[in-house]
Amino acid sequence: MTPLDPPTPKLTKKDFVSDQEVRWCPGCGDYAILAAVQRALPDMDVVREKTVFVSGIGCSSRFPYYMNTYGFHTIHGRAPALATGLKLANPELDVWVITGDGDGLSIGGNHLMHLLRRNVDVQLMLFNNRIYGLTKGQYSPTSILGQRSPSTPMGSVDAPINPTLFALGAGARFVARAIDTSVKTLGDVLTEARAHRGASFVEILQNCPVFNDGTWNAVAAKEVASDTQLWVEHGKPLRFGANLEKGLRIVEGGRVEVVTVGEGGVPESEVVVHDETDRTLAFLLAQLSVPEMPMAFGVLYRDPRPAYGTAIVAQNEQALAKQGPGDVNALLRSGHTWMVE
Amino acid sequence: MDTPVSPSADGREILDSVVIRFAGDSGDGMQLAGDQFTQTTAVAGNDLATFPDFPAEIRAPAGTTFGVSGFQIHFASHDVLTPGDAPDVLVAMNPAALKVNLHDVPKGGLIIVNTGAFTKGNLKKAGYEKDPLLDGTVAPFRVLKLDISKLTADAVASFGLGSKASLRTKNLWTLGLLYWMFDRDRIPTVAWLEGKFAKHPDVAKANIAALNAGHAYGETAEMPQGVGSYKVPKAVLSPGHYRNITGNEALAWGLAAGGRLAGLPVMFGSYPITPASSVLHNLAKLKHFGVTTFQAEDEIAAICSAIGAAFGGALGATATSGPGMALKGEALGLAIMTELPIVVFDIQRAGPSTGMPTKTEQSDLFQAIWGRNGDAPLCVLAPASPSECFHYAIEACRIATQYMTPVIVLSDGFIANGAEPWKIPDFNEIERFEVKFQQDTEGFHPYVRNPETLARVWVKPGTPGLEHRIGGLEKDFGSGNISYDPKNHHQMTKMREAKILGIANRQPEQPVELGTDHGKLAVVGWGSTYGSIHSAVRQARAEGLDVSHIHLRQMWPMARNLGTLLRRYEKILVPELNNGQLYRVLRAEYLVPAEPLDKIEGQPFKVAEVLEGIRQHLNA
Numbered sequence: 001m002t003p004l005d006p007p008t009p010k011l012t013k014k015d016f017v018s019d020q021e022v023r024w025c026p027g028c029g030d031y032a033i034l035a036a037v038q039r040a041l042p043d044m045d046v047v048r049e050k051t052v053f054v055s056g057i058g059c060s061s062r063f064p065y066y067m068n069t070y071g072f073h074t075i076h077g078r079a080p081a082l083a084t085g086l087k088l089a090n091p092e093l094d095v096w097v098i099t100g101d102g103d104g105l106s107i108g109g110n111h112l113m114h115l116l117r118r119n120v121d122v123q124l125m126l127f128n129n130r131i132y133g134l135t136k137g138q139y140s141p142t143s144i145l146g147q148r149s150p151s152t153p154m155g156s157v158d159a160p161i162n163p164t165l166f167a168l169g170a171g172a173r174f175v176a177r178a179i180d181t182s183v184k185t186l187g188d189v190l191t192e193a194r195a196h197r198g199a200s201f202v203e204i205l206q207n208c209p210v211f212n213d214g215t216w217n218a219v220a221a222k223e224v225a226s227d228t229q230l231w232v233e234h235g236k237p238l239r240f241g242a243n244l245e246k247g248l249r250i251v252e253g254g255r256v257e258v259v260t261v262g263e264g265g266v267p268e269s270e271v272v273v274h275d276e277t278d279r280t281l282a283f284l285l286a287q288l289s290v291p292e293m294p295m296a297f298g299v300l301y302r303d304p305r306p307a308y309g310t311a312i313v314a315q316n317e318q319a320l321a322k323q324g325p326g327d328v329n330a331l332l333r334s335g336h337t338w339m340v341e
Numbered sequence: 342m343d344t345p346v347s348p349s350a351d352g353r354e355i356l357d358s359v360v361i362r363f364a365g366d367s368g369d370g371m372q373l374a375g376d377q378f379t380q381t382t383a384v385a386g387n388d389l390a391t392f393p394d395f396p397a398e399i400r401a402p403a404g405t406t407f408g409v410s411g412f413q414i415h416f417a418s419h420d421v422l423t424p425g426d427a428p429d430v431l432v433a434m435n436p437a438a439l440k441v442n443l444h445d446v447p448k449g450g451l452i453i454v455n456t457g458a459f460t461k462g463n464l465k466k467a468g469y470e471k472d473p474l475l476d477g478t479v480a481p482f483r484v485l486k487l488d489i490s491k492l493t494a495d496a497v498a499s500f501g502l503g504s505k506a507s508l509r510t511k512n513l514w515t516l517g518l519l520y521w522m523f524d525r526d527r528i529p530t531v532a533w534l535e536g537k538f539a540k541h542p543d544v545a546k547a548n549i550a551a552l553n554a555g556h557a558y559g560e561t562a563e564m565p566q567g568v569g570s571y572k573v574p575k576a577v578l579s580p581g582h583y584r585n586i587t588g589n590e591a592l593a594w595g596l597a598a599g600g601r602l603a604g605l606p607v608m609f610g611s612y613p614i615t616p617a618s619s620v621l622h623n624l625a626k627l628k629h630f631g632v633t634t635f636q637a638e639d640e641i642a643a644i645c646s647a648i649g650a651a652f653g654g655a656l657g658a659t660a661t662s663g664p665g666m667a668l669k670g671e672a673l674g675l676a677i678m679t680e681l682p683i684v685v686f687d688i689q690r691a692g693p694s695t696g697m698p699t700k701t702e703q704s705d706l707f708q709a710i711w712g713r714n715g716d717a718p719l720c721v722l723a724p725a726s727p728s729e730c731f732h733y734a735i736e737a738c739r740i741a742t743q744y745m746t747p748v749i750v751l752s753d754g755f756i757a758n759g760a761e762p763w764k765i766p767d768f769n770e771i772e773r774f775e776v777k778f779q780q781d782t783e784g785f786h787p788y789v790r791n792p793e794t795l796a797r798v799w800v801k802p803g804t805p806g807l808e809h810r811i812g813g814l815e816k817d818f819g820s821g822n823i824s825y826d827p828k829n830h831h832q833m834t835k836m837r838e839a840k841i842l843g844i845a846n847r848q849p850e851q852p853v854e855l856g857t858d859h860g861k862l863a864v865v866g867w868g869s870t871y872g873s874i875h876s877a878v879r880q881a882r883a884e885g886l887d888v889s890h891i892h893l894r895q896m897w898p899m900a901r902n903l904g905t906l907l908r909r910y911e912k913i914l915v916p917e918l919n920n921g922q923l924y925r926v927l928r929a930e931y932l933v934p935a936e937p938l939d940k941i942e943g944q945p946f947k948v949a950e951v952l953e954g955i956r957q958h959l960n961a
């Protein structure tokens with residue numbers, strides 16, 4: 001920017017609201033997520049025309065229509081693949097992928113895995129409501145055992161998948177978890193996700209008031225939150241509870257246990273300090289679940305390495321530097337040729 | 342091999358045309374020998390066509406019939422349109438190769454056999470109870486029996502390669518003998534070997550020694566009755582700079598060229614599949630042409646990455662074969678709905694399902710034209726030969742970007758791997774079609790259309806003021822917003838159809854390749870059957886039959902005059918390497934009495950098969 005450029009007016013939430021009427025069910029957790037994103041983006045200094053939201057199919061995947069940025073509502077499960085091509089074609093774009101538990105982990109599980117292990121520089125938000133909403137309530141790959149649904153009237157017998165654990169297993173270098181209704185913390189996590197170069201994976205616990213109401217109540221309800229949510233922060237001890245009176249300790253054999261910290265309990269020095277670059281710790285944290293344990297939120301793992309696009313661009317530039325700009329006529333005449341007089 | 346017309350000055354018999362088939366184990370280097378023979382034959386000034394035919398197994402068990410790999414070349418002093426119906430010369434490196442190929446050799450044909458491989462074990466593996474060289478099986482042929490294994494081993498003994506590596510050079514020994522027999526120059530192959538084995542000079546030297554030894558054997562050894570040395574005079578080719586090219590090379594280069602002509606970077610996302618993979622291999626070497634290649638996790642991701650790239654303002658492309666096309670169907674629908682330009686190469690192979698991966702077929706026509714949910718029109722092109730792939734890859738890029746549509750180019754295994762001499766065009770003379778992205782915000786919505794082509798505007802994300810959302814849901818004609826309005830869906834469906842059909846308005850009319858624009862019989866083909874059909878029609882016309890050849894390249898939309906043209910013939914015969922697809926399209930579109938001539942053997946048509954079909958339909 002030169003000194004003569006007029007100052008760019010700071011964008012506000014309403015700059016990111018599109019002219020389309022939002023069509024989620026009343027009370028859907030997606031409203032809260034949309035609001036959190038629209039509120040957080042201005043503070044991230046995003047450039048609206050360089051921002052693209054790409055989604056698959058499902059309730060969550062309507063998201064791009066409501067954002068006043070570039071957007072692509074693609075086909076079921078394929079948003080990660082499409083976003084990969086988009087990023088390769090146009091590396092300067094700031095790409096967000098919106099998916100759900102069915103879209104991202106069932107039909108699109110393969111693409112999600114490859115986006116993460118390749119480390120494509122996008123932010124991926126997986127809205128996890130543990131149910132298929134748009135097709136009217138069938139169980140999803142994250143539904144709990146015994147979930148009753150139109151397709152499982154006697155209860156689901158499928159073991160559910162843990163999205164955060166999946167992301168870590170696939171080799172993601174940024175893995176975080178947040179909750180739909182916690183707008184402030186969600187905004188913070190998304191800000192961190194965007195700052196990370198490479199694939200950032202964010203699982204967002206989301207309520208579906210129509211088909212799976214209260215599925216996260218045991219974790220997300222205000223009354224229990226302090227005892228069920230462990231918000232991690234790099235370099236800080238893993239403490240929770242209304243007065244942060246509880247903490248996590250690793251005991252022999254690598255198991256994690258909840259301890260009381262301070263008076264009548266253990267000294268804080270025995271509580272694990274969060275190291276977001278420790279992949280083993282991230283695996284432990286990702287597996288914690290209620291009621292025995294609190295569920296871990298925030299940035300569980302962050303250990304950047306060069307993004308996929310950077311490496312691809314580097315190879316393209318290397319080829320260009322070595323061989324010069326391609327000459328089609330020379331290409332056609334390369335190798336064995338002959339003249340006919 | 343034609344009857345010799347006259348001996349040449351150097352005592353060689355002069356022949357007009359020759360078909361040679363190299364056959365051996367998958368590991369015997371027959372494809373390499375064939376490739377080298379092709380290059381030197383091109384240098385010698387003959388016209389030629391080739392047909393590599395290899396098993397799907399990478400290294401099938403040695404000596405078995407299903408492990409036989411073949412390479413056929415047809416070269417002549419006149420123009421050559423097909424790799425030849427039957428080999429005049431069969432090189433059989435082992436009993437299995439003889440067993441698989443002998444029935445194709447006409448009586449009196451020349452068979453060169455490596456007796457060194459005719460061991461008890463190999464005979465058994467090939468299913469011979471008795472040695473066919475001794476029991477009269479080969480009596481109707483001229484046979485040159487040579488212990489090529491031993492002759493090669495002797496020739497390279499001094500290089501100390503060990504017996505296994507020594508034996509591996511027997512394809513070069515054989516090639517040397519054929520170079521002598523057909524008066525080919527060894528120098529290009531020597532240079533090629535020196536380059537290929539630059540890091541292993543002793544291997545290069547051994548191979549060159551084997552080549553020279555085979556050649557020397559021909560010069561010095563006394564040949565049996567009926568085996569001589571031959572010369573095929575130069576063909577009269579249009580002057581210019583030539584090269585050999587395979588279909589998949591031409592597609593890759595055409596795509597890179599198409600990106601240049603459109604002024605766009607190319608993003609090619611693909612998943613390995615036979616026989617399309619070499620398109621990816623070729624493009625991966627062209628990064629300095631602004632080509633990014635992406636080996637996707639599956640066929641769906643491959644096309645979705647291309648669509649993502651197109652949305653991002655690049656030329657998105659992918660290549661696959663039939664099974665992959667089936668997986669790409671839904672994404673093609675998305676590209677149709679969002680009206681984004683992508684190029685899809687479908688290198689057809691024998692199906693359904695996995696079918697016969699290395700064998701050629703033309704059975705994806707229906708799939709290409711109609712194989713999607715909903716009314717989902719797009720453009721389909723079909724080059725008729727390896728070199729035409731270059732032009733049609735460029736055409737695909739042009740149509741895709743000018744009409745904002747996916748374009749499918751239908752090639753097949755025969756075109757993909759077959760080679761032909763190609764007079765290299767001057768790239769600077771090819772018309773550019775530079776893409777102009779939408780910049781104007783005035784009255785903008787993403788489905789604003791060019792009134793002439795009906796193409797919607799193309800916006801590159803990153804452009805301020807044009808932020809918009811697209812997707813697979815139906816769009817309102819007037820605003821591009823989601824719409825469930827019944828009348829609007831009707832209108833948009835008709836609009837998508839009109840846009841694609843309108844492509845024909847600016848495409849050439851359907852010509853008649855050979856013959857007249859009316860008459861008793863039109864033989865209508867498409868794709869790789871060109872050579873067989875053209876040769877058959879030429880012969881039939883020489884016999885005085887009223888028959889013409891029409892060859893389609895615009896498979897959808899079809900040429901605007903095609904219906905009118907076809908109605909001028911009493912009968913229409915459609916030879917296809919499938920169970921009858923184009924003939925049904927022609928009937929459905931034009932209500933013409935098209936009849937099928939099908940062959941579903943994974944092999945190209947022989948000229949004689951098409952000729953027989955013509956005679957039957959003319960009661961001749």
